[in-house]
Amino acid sequence: AFTSDVRRYPKTLANLNTPPDGTEQDVLNKAFGDVLINKWRGPYLSKALSSGGDLPTGYGANITGDFAASDANKYNGIQYVTISISPLTEAEFKNIDQIIDETANSNDGQLRFSGTSKSGTATYYAVPIQ
Numbered sequence: 001a002f003t004s005d006v007r008r009y010p011k012t013l014a015n016l017n018t019p020p021d022g023t024e025q026d027v028l029n030k031a032f033g034d035v036l037i038n039k040w041r042g043p044y045l046s047k048a049l050s051s052g053g054d055l056p057t058g059y060g061a062n063i064t065g066d067f068a069a070s071d072a073n074k075y076n077g078i079q080y081v082t083i084s085i086s087p088l089t090e091a092e093f094k095n096i097d098q099i100i101d102e103t104a105n106s107n108d109g110q111l112r113f114s115g116t117s118k119s120g121t122a123t124y125y126a127v128p129i130q
Contacts, residue, residue: 005041008032009081009129013065014053016044027069027081028129059092061085061122075110075125086121088113093122100124 002010008026010016015024019040020032049055053065064084074080088096093113094104101109110125 002040002042002044003127005039006032006036007039008036009067009069009127011067012053013045013049013055013063013067016042017049018043027067057085059088061088061092069129079129080125081127081129083124083126084121085124086115087119088115088122090115090117090120093120096122 002016006020008030009028010020011025011027011029019037019042022034022037023031025031045055047055049065050062054062055065056062062085064086068082068084069079090113093111097109097111097113098104100111103109112123112125113120114123115121
């Protein structure tokens, strides 16, 4: 809904609860500008963010407060906005991956795992950047 209203991808979760100010940038590091900021119709999240700007999830993990987009965030040759979720055990990751990718594999698909079996980060290739 944020992207539909503002026509840009947010850089932080905070942009989903409060409108960006005149100095904030989108996920591609471009200024929003007053015209786009005035199109904000949020809040777009029903849950409150933690004091660090993260969004608590299941398994005691958090979606980190910043979204990323770079050439390193390509999946199938397409640049994506990525979302990081941590900390997760590898077993917790596999449960989530089975639901999202229909297979528990940390090396391919839209959900990837890095770290150790006891603590790691899931990176979700969430939204292709057009």
